[in-house]
Amino acid sequence: MRYRLYYWPGIQGRGEFVRLALEDAGADYVDVARGKGGMAAMQKFIDGKRVAHPPFAPPFLKAGKLIVAQTANILFYLGPRLKLAPRDEAGRMWAHQLQLTISDFVLEIHDTHHPIGGRLYFEDQRAAARRRSQEFLRYRLPKFLGYFERVLKANGGNTCVGRRPSYVDLSLFQVVEGMRYAFPKHMKRFEKKIPGLIALHDRVAKRSRVKAYLNSRRRLPFNEWGIFRYYKELDG
Amino acid sequence: MRYRLYYWPGIQGRGEFVRLALEDAGADYVDVARGKGGMAAMQKFIDGKRVAHPPFAPPFLKAGKLIVAQTANILFYLGPRLKLAPRDEAGRMWAHQLQLTISDFVLEIHDTHHPIGGRLYFEDQRAAARRRSQEFLRYRLPKFLGYFERVLKANGGNTCVGRRPSYVDLSLFQVVEGMRYAFPKHMKRFEKKIPGLIALHDRVAKRSRVKAYLNSRRRLPFNEWGIFRYYKELDG
Numbered sequence: 470m471r472y473r474l475y476y477w478p479g480i481q482g483r484g485e486f487v488r489l490a491l492e493d494a495g496a497d498y499v500d501v502a503r504g505k506g507g508m509a510a511m512q513k514f515i516d517g518k519r520v521a522h523p524p525f526a527p528p529f530l531k532a533g534k535l536i537v538a539q540t541a542n543i544l545f546y547l548g549p550r551l552k553l554a555p556r557d558e559a560g561r562m563w564a565h566q567l568q569l570t571i572s573d574f575v576l577e578i579h580d581t582h583h584p585i586g587g588r589l590y591f592e593d594q595r596a597a598a599r600r601r602s603q604e605f606l607r608y609r610l611p612k613f614l615g616y617f618e619r620v621l622k623a624n625g626g627n628t629c630v631g632r633r634p635s636y637v638d639l640s641l642f643q644v645v646e647g648m649r650y651a652f653p654k655h656m657k658r659f660e661k662k663i664p665g666l667i668a669l670h671d672r673v674a675k676r677s678r679v680k681a682y683l684n685s686r687r688r689l690p691f692n693e694w695g696i697f698r699y700y701k702e703l704d705g
Numbered sequence: 706m707r708y709r710l711y712y713w714p715g716i717q718g719r720g721e722f723v724r725l726a727l728e729d730a731g732a733d734y735v736d737v738a739r740g741k742g743g744m745a746a747m748q749k750f751i752d753g754k755r756v757a758h759p760p761f762a763p764p765f766l767k768a769g770k771l772i773v774a775q776t777a778n779i780l781f782y783l784g785p786r787l788k789l790a791p792r793d794e795a796g797r798m799w800a801h802q803l804q805l806t807i808s809d810f811v812l813e814i815h816d817t818h819h820p821i822g823g824r825l826y827f828e829d830q831r832a833a834a835r836r837r838s839q840e841f842l843r844y845r846l847p848k849f850l851g852y853f854e855r856v857l858k859a860n861g862g863n864t865c866v867g868r869r870p871s872y873v874d875l876s877l878f879q880v881v882e883g884m885r886y887a888f889p890k891h892m893k894r895f896e897k898k899i900p901g902l903i904a905l906h907d908r909v910a911k912r913s914r915v916k917a918y919l920n921s922r923r924r925l926p927f928n929e930w931g932i933f934r935y936y937k938e939l940d941g
Contacts, residue, residue, distance in 0.1 A: 524802075535795055539801075562781075565778055584821060586837060597833045601821050608824055609822075620759070
């Protein structure tokens with residue numbers, strides 16, 4: 470099966486959680502919008518005129534005739550197919566539940582720099598962004614990552630779900646990467662509180678296909694258009 | 706099967722999307738935290754000391770030994786069991802995808818009154834709330850509800866998914882109810898743009914078990930602690 474991933478071509482964003490799973494599994498996929506004519510193809514699906522089930526927004530995945538949108542839903546679908554999730558219903562749902570909590574966290578990370586609205590420039594919501602980031606770093610970050618640290622530990626410390634690495638582990642790698650990019654000063658201190666997640670991050674980075682991907686041109690660099698953005702004034 | 710629902714006792718909040726499905730299906734369930742000792746029982750699960758898979762936050766559902774958290778995940782699980790979702794994989798995932806988009810919308814609704822942080826009072830983030838609400842009413846509300854209006858229409862206008870009513874329809878009923886409570890002045894004008902969703906809302910309200918539920922004491926009133934809150938200054 471050749472998967473077709475549709476996502477904004479210039480950023481890691483939410484698409485990166487899907488890319489990491491496809492790359493780690495060595496799956497056959499096309500990153501459509503990064504190819505010629507890809508943006509127009511993506512727009513067609515969003516306009517929804519010729520699609521029975523139009524996605525609300527990227528990322529979405531085409532697998533044969535099926536179109537799946539919403540990052541966590543895409544991973545739920547791919548998980549067992551890429552051997553990156555348990556196969557039994559309870560295990561699959563637990564992995565999905567964790568991924569949905571990661572989605573919530575990712576939205577809160579985005580809103581640190583855009584608390585008023587995504588349509589406005591950062592410069593137009595600077596003061597609010599500073600206050601929201603303060604609240605985020607002080608209360609939300611420890612709450613979310615403290616939760617995942619406990620979940621990891623309760624599962625033995627090697628993986629979050631079951632005995633084999635799952636897309637949840639890959640996504641937590643990406644969260645640590647992104648947080649380091651966006652809040653380097655704060656993370657330097659904070660990482661001491663989540664030793665299990667940092668060790669997990671390092672193990673994921675060493676997985677052979679992930680390592681090859683990170684060193685390839687397929688891995689876009691972080692930048693100031695994505696979810697994780699670096700603004701010195703927001704970094705604690 | 707007697708389901709046990711765990712959610713904050715004083716508000717409709719996210720728990721209401723699950724309550725509506727359970728009520729419409731005539732399912733046997735206990736709203737645990739509203740009973741004696743219920744809050745302590747709920748807290749035990751969140752603390753996670755004796756639970757293999759602790760939820761990050763309410764709502765969560767106990768079904769036999771299984772604990773499912775995250776509103777959309779709970780509905781994904783309950784859907785086919787309550788006959789409120791298609792049974793085939795593609796149909797189930799499409800319903801879930803729509804529900805995840807409703808979850809995103811609900812979070813944005815919440816953040817209109819709490820753009821800086823949930824821990825702070827509304828009064829401490831009033832100016833930011835006014836700006837965020839403006840952005841929300843002007844751009845996000847039409848984008849989200851316009852999308853669901855199109856989805857509904859493309860499916861024939863009676864239901865959003867398949868031929869029978871699903872939890873997605875019940876959730877859209879709740880979204881309309883909540884928006885009417887939180888932004889009455891704005892909704893009065895805006896509803897003309899979503900005639901299909903308003904008709905769907907009215908059909909759901911007339912379903913016999915939903916109607917009985919809405920008239921019962923089990924249905925909590927909207928209030929200023931939930932997701933949908935009325936602040937005159939935010940209403941356009």
